Each structure stands twice: as C-alpha cells, then as structure tokens.
Amino acid sequence: MNEPESRAAKRGWFAELRGWLFLALGVFAFQGLAAKPFYIPSESMMPALLKGDRLVVAKYPYGWSYASLPIHLVGFMPGRAFGRLPERGDVVIVVRRSDDSDLIKRVIGLPGDTIEVRDGIVFLNARAVPRTRRHDAMIPIDANMTCDEPPLRGHRVALGGKGYCRLPIYRETLPGGVSYDTIDLGDRDLGEGAYSPGDDFGPVRVPAGHLFLMGDNRDDSADSRFPLSEGGLGGPVPIESIGGRAELITFSLNGSTRWYDPRTWLAALRGDRAGTSLRPAGGLEALSEARTPRS
Numbered sequence: 001m002n003e004p005e006s007r008a009a010k011r012g013w014f015a016e017l018r019g020w021l022f023l024a025l026g027v028f029a030f031q032g033l034a035a036k037p038f039y040i041p042s043e044s045m046m047p048a049l050l051k052g053d054r055l056v057v058a059k060y061p062y063g064w065s066y067a068s069l070p071i072h073l074v075g076f077m078p079g080r081a082f083g084r085l086p087e088r089g090d091v092v093i094v095v096r097r098s099d100d101s102d103l104i105k106r107v108i109g110l111p112g113d114t115i116e117v118r119d120g121i122v123f124l125n126a127r128a129v130p131r132t133r134r135h136d137a138m139i140p141i142d143a144n145m146t147c148d149e150p151p152l153r154g155h156r157v158a159l160g161g162k163g164y165c166r167l168p169i170y171r172e173t174l175p176g177g178v179s180y181d182t183i184d185l186g187d188r189d190l191g192e193g194a195y196s197p198g199d200d201f202g203p204v205r206v207p208a209g210h211l212f213l214m215g216d217n218r219d220d221s222a223d224s225r226f227p228l229s230e231g232g233l234g235g236p237v238p239i240e241s242i243g244g245r246a247e248l249i250t251f252s253l254n255g256s257t258r259w260y261d262p263r264t265w266l267a268a269l270r271g272d273r274a275g276t277s278l279r280p281a282g283g284l285e286a287l288s289e290a291r292t293p294r295s
Contacts, residue, residue, distance in 0.1 A: 038093060038104065038246070043145075043152070044215035044222065045091070045104055047137045047169060047181050052144035052253045053273060055104075057093050057244040062086055067095040067243035080240045085110065086211060089178030091278050093243040094213060098228040102243060105223050106180065109212030109236070116203035117225065120184050120196075120218060123203070124175065131170045134181065138164040142270075143255030151185055151196070151219050183217045198225040210236035249276040 040053040049055075059068045063083035086092055090107045108122065109115045116123040121131065140162065141147050147156045147165035157166045173179045186199065196219040206212050213233060215221025226232025252270040 036244070037250070038102070040104065043149075043220055044217050045106070046183055046217045047139065047167065048091070048216055048278070049104070049249075050139065050145060050252065050270075050273070052255055052270070054250045054252065055246050055278065056248045056250055058247045059244045061245045062092075062239070062242055065240035065242070067093075067241050083239065085239070086242065086245070087178070088174045088176060089180060091246040092211075092213070093246065094233065094237055095241045095243055096228070096233060097237075097241065098231075098234070103222070103233070104246060105213035105215050105221070105233070107211055108174070108214045108224075109206045111206055111208045111210060113206045113212065114203050115201075115206065115212045115224075117199060117201040120186060120199040122172065122214070129172050129174060131172045131182070134169045134171050137167045137169050137181075137183070139167065141165055144253065145255075155185075180216065183219065185219045196220070198223075201225045204235060206236045209239050211239060211242070212236045246278045248278060249273050 036057050036059065038055045038057045040049050040051055040055065043051055061084065063080045065080040065083075086107045088107055088110060091104065092107055093102050093104055095101070096103055109124065114123075114125050116126075122129040138157075138159065139145055139147075141156065141164060145165060147153070147163075152165060152167070155166050157164050167183050168185065169181050170184050171179055171181055186196070198218065198221070204212070212224045212235075214223045214225065222231040222233070224233045224235055224237065226234075228234040252273040253268045254270055255268070256264060257268040258264045
C-alpha cells in the first residue's frame with residue numbers, strides 16, 4: 001500500500017470510529033435528557049406492573065440530576081436542574097443509595113407530609129387514605145409470574161384450564177383523586193392472610209426536598225418503609241435520587257424467550273399489555289380492569 005492509500009485508509013478508520021463515538025454520545029445524551037427503557041425485574045409493583053414488563057421512562061418531567069444519567073455519578077451533578085416536584089401517585093424510578101440500583105415505586109408522600117401505616121392502611125397527615133376492596137386480580141401464571149415465591153405461595157388457582165395467581169385488590173385514592181390498585185395479602189379485621197413487617201410503620205414526617213415512596217404490592221416491596229440494610233430505601237428519599245417518571249408499557253415478556261431461537265420471541269409476548277399508559281389519571285384504572293378477569 002502506497003502512502004496516499006495508507007493515509008486514506010487511516011482517515012476512513014478514524015471517520016468510522018468517530019461515527020460510532022457520536023452515536024454512543026447521542027444515545028447517552030438521549031437516555032440522560034429525554035427517555036430510557038426500563039425492565040421490571042420483580043413483583044413489587046403488581047398489579048399495575050408485572051415482572052417482564054418493558055417501560056419507557058421520561059427523564060424531563062422533574063428536571064435532571066445525577067439519577068437521570070445512564071451511569072449514576074453521585075456528586076457529579078449536585079441538586080436538580082430545572083427541578084419540579086412529582087405528584088402523589090406518580091410512578092417513578094429511584095436510585096437506591098446503598099447500591100445505586102434503579103427501583104420503581106409510587107410517590108405517596110410529598111415534603112411536609114406525615115406518613116404512617118397501621119394494619120396495612122396508609123395514613124397521610126393523620127387521615128386514612130381511602131381504600132375499597134375490589135374483585136380479586138387473576139394474573140396468568142407463566143415463567144415470569146410463577147406464584148410460587150412467598151408470600152404469594154398458596155394463591156394459585158385454576159380457571160378454564162389455565163393457571164392464575166389470585167390476589168386480593170384494594171383501590172386506594174390519594175388526595176387530589178388519584179386512584180390505583182394495591183395488593184394486600186393480609187387483613188387483620190377479617191383474621192385472614194399473611195402480614196408484612198411493613199403493615200405497621202411510622203409515623204414519619206417527610207423532610208423538605210424528599211419523597212416517600214411505596215410499592216403497590218404492599219407485602220413484597222422494598223420501599224421507604226424499610227431500612228437500607230434490608231434492601232429498602234431507608235425512609236424518605238432525596239428528590240435528586242429520582243431518575244424519571246414511568247410513562248408507558250412498550251411490551252411485556254412472559255419469560256419463555258430463548259435468545260437463540262427466534263420462534264420463541266413472538267410466543268413470549270404478552271400482547272395485551274403493550275401500549276398501556278402508566279399515568280395515574282386513568283391509565284392504571286384501565287390497565288387493572290383490562291388485565292383482571294373476573295372469577
């Protein structure tokens with residue numbers, strides 16, 4: 001190869017490398033400023049979210065902080081730029097301080113609120129959050145929803161030749177009218193079910209610049225009720241640890257996918273969950289109604 005050809009080859013190599021670098025920076029910037037995908041790895045937000053759901057998380061609704069970045073650089077971006085306070089009922093991504101993991105929870109308490117839980121009932125500023133018993137959720141059993149782990153064990157039922165996880169549902173309504181469904185496996189008044197250590201908590205006042213977060217699956221959620229040493233959020237969380245707001249279920253997988261076998265890709269889709277809004281103004285009610293067959 002002569003010298004002009006060698007220089008041309010180097011320029012081509014550098015141009016290709018620069019193109020890949022710009023692409024990586026563009027993806028990093030988009031996920032840090034606009035939106036990013038999120039995978040639901042657990043049952044802590046049932047019944048609204050199931051293990052295997054894929055979401056879009058918007059980064060801009062509350063402004064930006066270190067938690068907005070794809071890589072959480074604590075101290076790199078102190079405070080929150082263009083910060084706005086989440087609303088009660090919003091489903092948010094939060095960075096756990098103990099290990100920088102991203103968790104997904106619901107905003108229950110705002111700065112200045114006092115939160116208490118008695119026998120599984122949430123009290124907000126000394127008033128019980130209204131809740132009503134609804135028909136049981138019948139969640140189809142699959143590889144991502146086995147209904148075998150405690151405390152769900154014992155809730156498996158068969159209906160029409162199919163297996164379901166039958167779970168008691170309570171509709172909570174926060175001040176302002178935001179409603180959503182929760183799972184509560186124990187009811188002391190009825191003398192039935194299992195009780196979680198989180199069924200009794202507080203009271204705790206939410207400090208300025210903090211939020212109190214809880215999972216909808218109240219008996220199996222590591223949230224603000226539990227210390228960091230137990231995998232929880234360690235009480236109210238700083239607002240700058242909020243990474244964004246959950247907006248939309250893009251698609252959901254039942255756990256049967258084998259990456260090397262394209263024939264399993266379509267079969268693993270839970271087709272009825274795609275495109276569901278996660279905004280509490282109406283999307284969660286529609287989701288619960290649509291996904292909960294009556295027995």
